[in-house]
Amino acid sequence: MPIDAAKALAAEPRSTTITWGHKDVQLYHLGLGAGRPATDPDELRYTLESKLHVLPSFATVAGAGMGVVGGLSAPGIDVDLAAVLHGGQSITVHRPVPVHGEATSTSKVAAVHDKGKAAVLVLRTEAADADGPLWTSDAQIYVRGEGGFGGERGPSTRAELPDRDPDHVVERPVREEQALLYRLSGDWNPLHADPDFAKLAGFERPILHGLCTYGMTLKAVVDTLLDGDVTRVRSYATRFTGIVFPGETLRIRMWPAPGRVQVTVTAVERDDAPVLADTVVALN
Template sequence: MPIDVEKVTSAPPVRAAAVWDDRDVRLYHLALGAGVPETDPGELRYVFEGHERGMQVLPTFGVVAGGTGGVGFQVFDLPGVDIDLTAVLHGGQEITVHRPLPAAARAATVTRVPAVYDKGKAAVLVQESTLLGEDGEPLLTQRNQIFVHGEGGFGGDRGPSERLPAPDWEPDLVLEVATLRQQALLYRLAGDWNPLHADPATARRAGYDRPILHGLCTFGMAVKAVTERMLDGDAARVTGCRTRFAGVFFPGETLRLRIWTDVEEVHGSTRHLLTVTAVERDDAPVLTDAAVTAR
């Protein structure tokens, strides 16, 4: 079996360097659509290193810090994992922020696989990765779920349910966010070179009529929107965020965000629940079970 559960879960953590500077941060934010309008002081905080309040860094940048395309995906370097990337689907993402990310750092990541779940037709690799600052202390911890089609049915634990359904009342805010036709080509510069997001032939082999946008890009755009509209544009207030990737999104389409604010107090923080859909495809689900927690 391409996934040896005992071997991968008992393997020592993978440690890797994660080095970035403010150019990487600016490029990441631009790939999320930051800088529009180009004279907005709030938008300039994401893309202009000379802003009087300093450059702020969205916590989702920590997922691609160091140009890895996805901090935590070093799991594919672990013993016991030998899988076809065309069978892989990023199912969910959760980030816990320990302290705001700096605009430049010589950091490190430590990644392990605490569990592999059996979903019948698919196996789910649970990855946990901690981004350590230059002082060796955690900046953020992330957990993501990687679905591997065709690798389930080995008799393992199905895992816990982590659903976070949207409230059954009207959202406090509905907004639409346009994307560019070249959005995926921009986001690839963060380090995720999967041809599914650029090559039409690869996309067709995967069952899509054209390349799709990275799930982490739509997630980053959603977290940015909540930061701007609900947190006075202050990314340092974000203490955590999570989502389930529920469907594909094509570059050039429009995201529709439904946000429920002040739904629940969690350890002194406020949680904002949200869903994201594709406007042009009759609100087809894109992100579900999503939340941003903030001070």
């Protein structure tokens, strides 16, 4: 069987040194749609080096996001990339991410779940610098056709929404060229740029990166509810439920509560088709 769960879980973690600077952070923020309006003081926090802070979701692209790639090449993992889907993502930040950094990034297969017709790999990346831990990032990777090996199904990630209308609803447009800009942060999959490749994959045109939607959503929460204070974010988790096409509009619904915010994201132009679900931002 292409996935040997015991071998994958027993494999030694892989470590590499990653570095980043203000250009990487600014490029990432621009890829999320930051900088509109360009002179808005609230947007300059994302775009101007003298005022810059770092959105915690930057952890998914720091060092070009090599943690997931390393996990998929771990011992015991031999899968067809065409059968791989990014099912969910979570990040826990242990302290604010610095604008400039050098860290050791360590990746491993933290869990292998058996969903019957598919396997779910939890690929964990932990980053630490000279001052200690920075973040822990878990990517839930859904691999079609690789289940049925008798493993544990794993925990449910369903988050029950409050029985009321959302407290805040904001809309964020996705620019036509946004996927082309976001991919410069390290995800070069042609699915997000090449129309012919997208059609071979079953899509009418290139789609937006799920992690771009993920970052856009966190920015909307930080700007709407936290007065732009990125240090208030302790962790952020979501489940990817649908695609977004460049040029569409995200509708982001928020239910704040003590210590957390629950969120859903839909695509406005496709009758509120689900995009992100079971989304929770935990707060300091």
